[in-house]
Amino acid sequence: MKIHYISEKNSILNHFLAQLRDVNIQKDSMRFRKNIERIGEIMAYELSKILPYKDISVQTPLGIKQTTCLKDNVVLCSILRAGLALHTGFMNFFDDAENGFVSAYRKHAKPGEIGEILVEYQAAPSFQDKTLILIDPMLATGQSLFAVINKLIAEDTPKEMHIAVVIAAPEGIAFLEQNLPDYIHLWVATLDDSLNEDNYIVPGLGDAGDLAYGQKL
Ligand SMILES: O=P(O)(O)OC[C@H]1O[C@H](OP(=O)(O)OP(=O)(O)O)[C@H](O)[C@@H]1O
Ligand SMILES: O=c1cc[nH]c(=O)[nH]1
Numbered sequence: 001m002k003i004h005y006i007s008e009k010n011s012i013l014n015h016f017l018a019q020l021r022d023v024n025i026q027k028d029s030m031r032f033r034k035n036i037e038r039i040g041e042i043m044a045y046e047l048s049k050i051l052p053y054k055d056i057s058v059q060t061p062l063g064i065k066q067t068t069c070l071k072d073n074v075v076l077c078s079i080l081r082a083g084l085a086l087h088t089g090f091m092n093f094f095d096d097a098e099n100g101f102v103s104a105y106r107k108h109a110k111p112g113e114i115g116e117i118l119v120e121y122q123a124a125p126s127f128q129d130k131t132l133i134l135i136d137p138m139l140a141t142g143q144s145l146f147a148v149i150n151k152l153i154a155e156d157t158p159k160e161m162h163i164a165v166v167i168a169a170p171e172g173i174a175f176l177e178q179n180l181p182d183y184i185h186l187w188v189a190t191l192d193d194s195l196n197e198d199n200y201i202v203p204g205l206g207d208a209g210d211l212a213y214g215q216k217l
């Protein structure tokens with residue numbers, strides 16, 4: 001797996017990340033969602049730098065410009081729920097991408113246990129020979145992404161696969177590195193210290209799905 005850490009240089013990304021984590025600013029769920037969306041836009045731009053491009057000519061009102069545009073079709077696929085706001089950010093830049101949505105949840109997980117990950121709902125196009133970008137803001141143990149990827153690649157083979165996460169724990173990165181094929185790219189906005197006993201990322205930001213959309217039963 002090729003890993004890209006995109007907040008190593010200072011940029012406005014760090015400003016958005018700081019707001020995401022701040023317990024006081026988190027009370028404003030609209031700002032939380034908007035910051036995740038803005039981070040999605042930045043990640044989409046960084047990721048776009050390594051995608052394949054093709055030569056094209058564009059007719060302007062005054063002449064013809066030889067330039068380039070994306071070569072392959074892109075499919076954006078996010079994991080419910082927390083992936084939705086990040087998905088919107090990616091969609092703002094990859095505006096003609098196809099889109100997919102997959103659910104992943106932990107069945108009977110007791111505190112401190114990972115539990116079985118169930119991937120039940122899936123509404124996604126074919127991504128055979130396309131660029132698949134899998135979107136989820138939090139990479140904790142890596143079990144959710146692993147379960148989703150296994151289900152997806154059992155059905156179709158993308159030409160390229162990119163995983164985009166906002167905050168990653170070293171444990172989750174190590175798990176994906178050991179268990180996923182080398183050709184996959186992992187894009188990490190920021191790397192945190194570790195997981196706590198409930199498999200939450202520390203310092204992290206808390207529960208991304210709840211902060212964006214409210215607590216669930
Ligand atoms: O790496 P893992 O240990 O699998 O944890 C990460 C998962 O946890 C979060 O979703 P969550 O299960 O909280 O669902 P939600 O988005 O509905 O809140 C997050 O968005 C990931 O999908
Ligand atoms: O820290 C974490 C871990 C999983 N899911 C979250 O939303 N936050």
Ligand SMILES: [Mg+2]
Nearest residue numbers: 207208209210
């Ligand atoms: Mg959650």
